[in-house]
Amino acid sequence: MFKHLLPLITGLSLATPVFAAEPFEVQITVETNKPLTSWKPIWRFFGADEPNYATMKDGRSLLGELGEMSPKNVYFRAHNLFTTGDGTAALKWGSTNIYTEDEEGNPIYNYTIIDGIIDAYLENDVRPYMQLGFMPEALSSKPTPYRHHWTPRASYDEIYTGWTYPPKDYQKWEELCYLWAKHCLERYGKDEVANWYWQTWNEPNIGYWRGTTEEFMKLNDHALAGVRRAIPNAKVGGPDVAGGPGGDFLERYIKHCLEGKNHATGEKGTPLDFLSFHAKGAPQHRNGHVQMGIANQLRDIDRAFAVIAQFPELKNTPIVIGESDPEGCAACQGPNLAYRNGTMYSSYTAASFPRKLDLATRRGVNLEGALTWAFEFEDQPYFAGFRALATRGIDKPILNTFRMMSQLRGDRLLVRSDCEISLDEMLKQGVRGRPDVSAVATRSGERLAIMLWHYHDFDVPGADARITLQLDGYSARNKKLSHFRIDEQHSNSYNLWLALGSPQEPTNEQLVELKEAGQLAQIKTTSTLQVSDDHTRLSLTLPRQGVSLLVFE
Secondary structure (H helix, E strand, C coil), rough: CCECCCCCCCCCCCCCEEECCEEEEEEEEEEEEEEEEECCCCCCCECCHHHHHHHCCCHHHHHHHHHHHHCEEEEEEECCCCCCCCEEEEEECCCCCCEEEEECEEEEEEEEHHHHHHHHHCCCEEEEEEECCCCCCCCCCCCCCCCCCCCCCCCHHCCCCHHHHEECCCCHHHHHHHHHHHHHHHCHHHHHHHHCEEEEEECCCCCCCCHHHHHHHHHHHHHHHHHHHHCCCCCEEEEEEEECCCCCCCHHHHHHHHHCCCCCCCEECCCEEEEEEEEEEECCCEEEEEEHHHHHHHHHHHHHHHHHHCCCCHHHCCCEEEECCCCCCCCCCCHHHCCCCCCHHHHHHHHHHHHHHHHHHHHHCEEEEECCCCEEECCCCCCCCCCEEEEEEEEEEEHHHHHCCCCCCCCEEEEEEEECCHHHHHHHHCCCCHHHHEEEEEEECEEEEEEEEECCCCCCCCCCEEEEEEEEECCCCCCEEEEECCCCCCCCCHHHHHCCCCCCCHHHHHHHHHHHHHHCCCEECCCCCCECCCEEEEEEEEEECCCCEEEEE
C-alpha cells in the first residue's frame, strides 16, 4: 500500500513529504449510464503576449496543431494587436502599427500586419478572441516612453509604458475600434466574425491600465460601441480582470454593464454577451523542488464565480476564464517555474480542468472556456523554461494533455475514485498529503473516453498508482481499446532531450526523434479485460505525474 510521511504544517508552509516506492492501490468506478451533464470543451482557448509569433514559422505550425484538435472551435487571444511598431516580436511585446497620425493629427489606418495575424489564425482553423488594445502611440495620453525592452532579468513593472494609458481622444479610440471591426466584417464575412469574441484591454485592475476604473469603463463602452456599430451581432464582453474577481473590479464592471450609464451612447447599460476574468496558481521553490499552488488558482476561479452568481440575470451568460494558468508570467524564468517543460505541467492541467467545471456547477454559472496563456517563443533556446506548448517546433508534454482533452465528447459521466482529493480540500490546501488520482469520463453513444491522472503539488518522485478501473453499465465486448499516455517515457520530448545531452544544436536525426517524442503516444494495455454484458474491469499502473486516455469505440 501507499505510505508517506505526512507533511509538517505551520500555517500554509509545508515541508516536502517523503514517499515510499511501492505502488498503492486505487479503485476508480465510472457509472457509464449516469450522465451528469454535457461535456464542455473548455480547453479550446489559448493566448500569448506576442501576437507576431503567429505569422512566423514555428508559430504557424503550432497554430495548425491547435486547429487540428477542434477545427474552427479553437480560439486565440493576443495582446498588442493595436500597439504601435514595425511588427518585430520580442518577449512580452508585439505590434501592428494599425493606427498612426499625420502631422495635422489626422488618423492613418494600416491593416497589413494585423491582417497577417488574423489570417494566420483562420488559415489554421483557429478563431480570434479579439482583444482591443493596447493604446497606439499617437492616441496615448502619455506616450513617452512607449516601447519597452523587457527581459526575464528585469522588473516586471518595466513593461508598463506609454501603451498602458487612456486615449487622449475617446472618439478617435471608438472610431479605431469601429473601423477595425468593419474591416474584419468586409474581409472575413458576417458569418465568420459573428463567431468571434470581442473584449477590451487586459487586466485593467493592475499596471496594464494606467487610468482609473471609471476611465476603463469609458474606454470599454466606446470600444464595444464601435464594434457593435460595425457588427450589430458581435459577441462582446469582458473585463478580463486579474486575480479572479480583482477585488471589487468584476462586481463594479457587471453593475456598470447592467445598470450604469453608457459613456458612448448615453443609454443604460453596456452589452455583455460573455464575462471574463483571470486566475493563476502560485508555484514556489522549496527544498530544491517546485511546489505547485493549484489551490490558489481554484480559489481565484471560485471567488469570481461567486461574484457572478450574485446576479441571477447572468446565470446563463457564458464565462471565459481569459487566462487560466499555474502562474502569471509566460515569458518569465526562474527555479519556481522549472515545472513547465515536463510532466508536472501536463498532470496539473489534467487534474485542474475538470475542477473548474465542478466549481461552475457548484456556483450555478455557465463556464464556456478556460484560456491557457501559453503558445511558443520563436527562435529561443530549446526548453528555455518559458510557459509554452512547444519549443522551436517540438511539442512539449503539456500539448498532449490538450490532445487528450480534445477526445472527450458527449455526456460527462459520474466517476468515483477512492484516491481523489475532494474539491473542498483542494480549495483549502491543494494536493499536499496523499496524491490526487482520479478521472473524467465521457460517453457518446457506444464511444467511451476516460482521462485519468496522477497528480501531486510537489515535484518529487513518488509511488505508482495501481488502478482498478470498473466500468459499470458498459461492455467492452467487440470494442476497440486505444490507450494513450503521458509520462516520463511517453509523449515526452523533454525527457528525450535530456537523455540526448540537452543539445542546443541537435542533429537532423535528433530533431526527428524529438518531434516524434512530442506527439501523443499510444501504448499497449498489458492487463486483461474482464468483460460481461453490463460491466468491464481492467487494471493499469499510472506513474506519478502520469496521464492516461482510454478510448473504447
